[in-house]
Amino acid sequence: MKDVEIIKNIREFVVNHSDDDDIHGFAHVQRVYDLCDKIGTELKANMLILRISALLHDIGRNNESSNTLNKNHATISAEISKGYLKSQFSCLSEQEINQILHCILAHSFSNKIQPLSLEAKILSDVDKLDALGAIGLYRTIGFTIRNKGGIKQLINHLENKILNLKNYLYLDITREIAEERIQIIQDFYNKIKN
DSSP states (O other), rough: OOOOHHHHHHHHHHHTEEEEEEEETTHHHHHHHHHHHHHHHHHHHOHHHHHHHHTTTTTTHHTTEEEETOOHHHHHHHHHHHHHHHOOTTTSSSSHHHHHHHHHHHOOOGGTTTOHHHHHHHHHHHHHHTTTHHHHHHHHHHHHHHOOOOOOHHHHHHHHHHGGGGGGOOHHHHHHHHHHHHHHHHHHHHHHHO
């Protein structure tokens, strides 16, 4: 099976198993995929591994609310991805699947798994970048409201997570992109904090 066909099939699977929202739904996955594609091409990453990982990185979000073991969504995403990839793509080697699973497991800020490969670092950084800037601000406000929070919870989320994301970026190229995006968040924070 050609790489293009693999990606097409996985994209269809993800669309059919993602929420239709801007916070963690397919719109987020598509933004992450597009920026991973751009950065990965520039840094000469393994694009098949990176593209598959970007598409599947949040596939476990649908199962997170019914998660009785309190597993991180990245762990759920990796479990779903492993079964799906093994059953549908015999053309992928065990090593390739393991590389994809590592990228998925390591992308989450709260999963606290160090990304070891270039592809895992790109996915981790790009996922964080989508939480910054105007889109990131929109997502943060939407997430707070969806979880029945108000201004106090929004400020707390900004202080404890969003404003610190820049400190967890691995690559120079993503740190550069983050500079402009973090300023949007910082300006908003400074205005609502007072």
